[in-house]
Amino acid sequence: MTTEGPISKKNNSSYVAGYRYALAGVAQAVGVDIGTTATPSYQDLSFKVNSGNTRWGKFTTFGILATSDINISGDNAGSLFGGKDGNDLASKIGIVGVNHFKQLTEKSYLSSIIGVNYSKMDQINYATDRATETSYEQEESNVAKTGYNFGTTYNTKINSKAFLKVGLQNEFMGLDLFYRTKRNINDEWTQIWNYDSYTLLSQGFAHLKYSFNDRLTLNAGLHGQYFFLNESKAVEPRLGLKYDLNTKSSLNFGYGLHAQMQPINVYFLQTQNADGTTSYNNEGLDFTKSHHFVVGYDVNPFKDWRIKAELYYQYLYDVPVNTFSSSYSMLNTGASFKTELEDLLTNAGTGQNYGAELTIEKFFSNGYYGLFTSSLYSSKYTGSDGVERNTAFNGQYVYNFLAGREWSIGKTKRNRFSIDFKLTNAGGRAYTPIDLTASQASGREVLNSEAYSGFYDDYLRMDVKLNFTFNSKKRKLSQTLSLDVQNVTNNDNVFSQKYDNQSESIRTTYQLGLFPNVVYKVQF
Secondary structure, three states: OEEEOOOOOOOOOEEEEEEEEOOHHHHHHOOOOOOOOEEEEEEEEEEEEEEEEEOOEEEEEEEEEEEEEEEEEOOOOOOOOOOOOEEEEEEEEEEEEEEEEEEOOOOEEEEEEEEEEEEEEEEEEEEEEOOOOEEEEEEEEEEEEEEEEEEEEEEEEOOOOEEEEEEEEEEEEEEEEEEEEOOOOOOOOEEEEEEEEEEEEEEEEEEEEEEOOOOEEEEEEEEEEEEOOOOEEEEEEEEEEEEEOOOOEEEEEEEEEEEEOOOHHHHHOOEEOOOOOEEOOOOOOOOEEEEEEEEEEEEOOOOOEEEEEEEEEEEEEEEEEEOOOOOOOHHHOOOOOOOOOOOOEEEEEEEEEEEEEEEEEEEEEOOEEEEEEEEEEEEEEEOOOOOEEEOOOOOOEEEEEEEEEEEEEOOOOOEEEEEEEEEEEEOOOEEOOEOHHHHHHHOOOOEOOOOOOEEOOOEEEEEEEEEEEEEEOOOOEEEEEEEEEEOOOOOOOEEEEEEEOOOOEEEEEEOOOOEEEEEEEEEO
16 A cells, blocks of 8 residues: 655645555465465565755655565475475565755755665574484574665766766664574584674765767766775776767767675674684675676667667676685575575685677657567676686576556546556576485485586566556545456476475475466555
8 A cells, every 4th residue: 555645835745655565475375376385475664755845955754664584395385394394584674764955056966865774684494304204493594784874975067068976975784693504403503603793884986977068978987985894995987988979879888897895794704713712704805896898879769769789798806705626606695595605715706797788668658668678698707616607697688578558547537547568588597406316315405516507497477467546536546456467377487496305306496376466555
């Protein structure tokens, strides 16, 4: 449900709020087959309050609160027990902030933001003891981060050709990390994380836009950041050129050096020494850096139409990898729900991404719109063993097609009926195959030595959404009833694969199947 407040003519103050709740878990609980044993559930609340113009400037308060969880199981009932392996994952996020805008002069203004963000991820992985056919907790992970943010940007128009923007941003990060694991049911827990502390990341930037003439425009910038935990620092130049061939088409070129800190929990992976002390061997990791080049062509062939084509190349270096010879690379982190972080890493890995992208867009007019995006790409990395491999994200291609049509109905034509269509087709993600024979012999999952040598089946999903909107003139009330049919073709898209110790086989978990979702929204 979404609510929107009245707009004041005096200072343009307003508010908007929305709430969503997913029905997938409810549908499965009452026996509706949604084509997956990975049961998703989520809900979120968002709001935005605009003060309008005041003598001190314009203030906007915003926020979003959300929770989600997913159960990944091998049996149709979705239960983790009864001798079945599985995972329980739950997350929470909260963001609350205030933005301040102040017009200083006719040519300059100041924009500042202060806010708090919170995120928490809880995960329990279950395994089955083959001898007793008993499920037990094999891994337990709880990662929480609280960030306090402050940023300010000064914008000024120097003259008719030059525009300057400079800014600062600071994030104070509080961390609460806990992770433990064990291999077998009777083993003692091994503590991987147990850390509660804080650190600070500071960033600054300057951006200059300069028009040489009516056709050639330069965008130049400099970005810097400093990580107080280990004194990592980076200075990153950026450059972009745009040349208008005529009133309908243009060429553009861009280069940027980008630096990114590692996932915050990586720095605090702990090792218990023989004397009982704790070492944080990853604490000194530097930023991962990349050179990024792009060249593009943009044209508006007809009214309300746009075509954009781009070629890009990205070279990554200072990527964390093992100090010994292995296929591990930080570039693959986040490809699965498993905790795949390793200790004693060094910034010696590399990677490269390159590809071509095409976008064809029909802007909404005359009651309809359309959008086609496509990408052909390659994503590779090199670990400490010197071998170049697919990254976990190397699907090699993806395309999306979106289209919609809207009709005004009724005598007053205030009411509307619309239909929206979306089709996504992508190459299957790369993954490391499971060595079934070795897994059966050891009683636990053993991966093939050829990392990311396999590919899941291609991803295909088509969604159709029907909307009816009724607008009440007297009450200034708008009601929308929608039927959102997801994965219309009921395609089996792979979510993950895991070794099932009880059946001694490889179990495949699929994503959401055919699922009709009903949404009711009110605006007033």
